[in-house]
Amino acid sequence: xxxxxxxxxxxxxxxxxxxxxxxxxxxxxxxxxxxxxxxxxxxxxxxxxxxxxxxxxxxxxxxxxxxxxxxxxxxxxxxxxxxxxxxxxxxxxxxxxxxxxxxxxxxxxxxxxxxxxxxxxxxxxxxxxxxxxxxxxxxxxxxxxxxxxxxxxxxxxxxxxxxxxxxxxxxxxxxxxxxxxxxxxxxxxxxxxxxxxxxxxxxxxxxxxxxxxxxxxxxxxxxxxxxxxxxxxxxxxxxxxxxxxxxxxxxxxxxxxxxxxxxxxxxxxxxxxxxxxxxxxxxxxxxxxxxxxxxxxxxxxxxxxxxxxxxxxxxxxxxxxxxxxxxxxxxxxxxxxxxxxxxxxxxxxxxxxxxxxxxxxxxxxxxxxxxxxxxxxxxxxxxxxxxxxxxxxxxxxxxxxxxxxxxxxxxxxxxxxxxxx
Numbered sequence: 321x322x323x324x325x326x327x328x329x330x331x332x333x334x335x336x337x338x339x340x341x342x343x344x345x346x347x348x349x350x351x352x353x354x355x356x357x358x359x360x361x362x363x364x365x366x367x368x369x370x371x372x373x374x375x376x377x378x379x380x381x382x383x384x385x386x387x388x389x390x391x392x393x394x395x396x397x398x399x400x401x402x403x404x405x406x407x408x409x410x411x412x413x414x415x416x417x418x419x420x421x422x423x424x425x426x427x428x429x430x431x432x433x434x435x436x437x438x439x440x441x442x443x444x445x446x447x448x449x450x451x452x453x454x455x456x457x458x459x460x461x462x463x464x465x466x467x468x469x470x471x472x473x474x475x476x477x478x479x480x481x482x483x484x485x486x487x488x489x490x491x492x493x494x495x496x497x498x499x500x501x502x503x504x505x506x507x508x509x510x511x512x513x514x515x516x517x518x519x520x521x522x523x524x525x526x527x528x529x530x531x532x533x534x535x536x537x538x539x540x541x542x543x544x545x546x547x548x549x550x551x552x553x554x555x556x557x558x559x560x561x562x563x564x565x566x567x568x569x570x571x572x573x574x575x576x577x578x579x580x581x582x583x584x585x586x587x588x589x590x591x592x593x594x595x596x597x598x599x600x601x602x603x604x605x606x607x608x609x610x611x612x613x614x615x616x617x618x619x620x621x622x623x624x625x626x627x628x629x630x631x632x633x634x635x636x637x638x639x640x641x642x643x644x645x646x647x648x649x650x651x652x653x654x655x656x657x658x659x660x661x662x663x664x665x666x667x668x669x670x671x672x673x674x675x676x677x678x679x680x681x682x683x684x685x686x687x688x689x690x691x692x693x694x695x696x697x698x699x700x701x702x703x704x705x706x707x708x709x710x711x712x713x714x715x716x717x718x719x720x721x722x723x724x725x726x727x728x729x730x731x732x733x734x735x736x737x738x739x740x741x
Contacts (some may be wrong), residue, residue: 324413326420329367329379337367340379362486362519365431365741367706368424370417377412380421382569383741388505390633390699390733393513397624398741399423399435418446419651422624425653431629434510436619440503442622446651451621451698452510452735455595455596458612461561461585467578473558484538486580489545493535494519496542500535503569508596508697510621510737514623522739523547523565531564537578544568544576550588558589565738568594573649574599596736597673601614619737622694627659629697630670641725644673646684647693648711658684663729685718686726687711696726699733 329337335354342352352460383398399421404413425433437443440450463650494516505511514523523531529549536544546566553557561584566577578601579683581591581628597615602608623629626647641663649655662669689711695701695713703726714723 324377325371326417327369327371329369329376337379340405341401343405344486353716356595362516366423370413370420377408380417382421385518387737388509388511394432394632395430396432396434397430399433402741410459415446422652423567430717431624431632432621433624434619434621434737440617445688446692447649448620448622449695450617451695451700452617452618452737453597454618454736455597455599456527456614457595459591459601459605461582461591462586463607463611464578464582464591466603466604467575467582469534481604484536484543486534486536491520491524496543500542500545500567500569504567507734508736509733510714510735512739523541534580543570546577546580554571559587560590560592561588563591563593566595586726598734621698622690623697626655626693627670627672630661630668633668635663635666635668635729639725639728640664641729643685643722646687647690648687654685655690683715685715685722687713696730698735700735702725703730703731713724714736
């Protein structure tokens with residue numbers, strides 16, 4: 321095997337890329353056949369490959385989008401479709417592919433990377449860490465009857481809600497959905513600002529089955545939306561309504577979603593919903609034992625370049641702090657030198673300590689694994705939690721109030737990334 325080359329995957333070889341995806345993620349469907357598997361959708365990602373000459377040994381997809389991070393919409397890179405054919409596995413190609421991807425993000429000025437892992441431990445070893453949890457709810461539809469009984473607006477003679485109504489959403493509803501998601505982003509960081517192309521190709525279309533997408537509209541404003549499919553199970557669960565995505569403009573509007581699901585009681589035996597971790601129905605249903613709620617780990621996140629990401633913070637103007645930060649990163653070498661961080665007047669300055677600038681004379685004030693630091697930056701975990709249970713250490717000789725200053729610099733945030741990619 322010669323020198324490997326990281327480069328865009330040629331568009332004219334798209335069928336070859338899809339064959340990679342089939343083998344990696346849907347092998348039970350058999351080999352990909354471009355004659356039988358014609359797909360007319362617009363692919364929103366940019367594909368990359370690690371090539372040995374003309375032979376791809378590993379591939380991935382890059383997605384560019386905007387996420388609300390610490391209260392501001394910021395450019396982020398979504399990493400997906402990471403795969404290698406069996407004849408090229410366990411040779412370090414995926415690690416090289418991930419490193420090259422981060423290098424490309426850094427060169428493009430993108431500070432944040434997110435992904436949905438096939439296995440959390442795999443990506444943790446390369447510096448990504450969980451950025452949010454979600455609640456997976458399974459319930460017979462009749463258990464959601466509380467949404468119609470407790471405080472719901474009265475229904476008219478035709479059964480519709482006098483204060484609004486549900487309707488099926490289509491391509492022309494992007495702007496209305498964008499306003500709804502903007503309201504959602506005020507409560508949950510990592511809410512995506514969906515483009516029209518994303519709305520058309522990823523919200524209204526599915527990977528294998530296109531979902532139904534409905535919204536609750538009141539006085540011309542979209543107040544809630546949900547995306548769902550129907551699934552027939554062989555495990556005794558029967559037919560289920562699977563709500564893979566739901567969003568509301570106001571927490572009170574969750575009852576609209578639950579009521580809509582309840583009204584499918586003639587069609588399904590179960591409703592399954594993926595909800596924010598702070599939304600629960602157990603205390604409101606008639607029989608809690610008939611309902612299952614699981615809290616699951618969701619997507620993963622990592623900072624691309626710590627020094628650059630720190631300068632994007634907007635701390636309280638009254639916060640003044642100074643410390644030296646050492647980052648342990650198993651994947652890239654630009655975190656090899658400590659960073660001198662200064663917080664003053666509502667801004668952060670972060671400068672790498674140059675070779676010979678006393679880096680060996682004094683221990684860093686803070687030493688953090690890149691994954692733990694990324695979770696702190698996102699607001700998903702706090703300083704005390706990380707110090708107790710993660711690779712995040714504050715030196716004993718550091719100022720006594722440094723841990724307090726770090727907590728003020730990185731206050732907790734509610735995070736919930738819903739979109740798959």
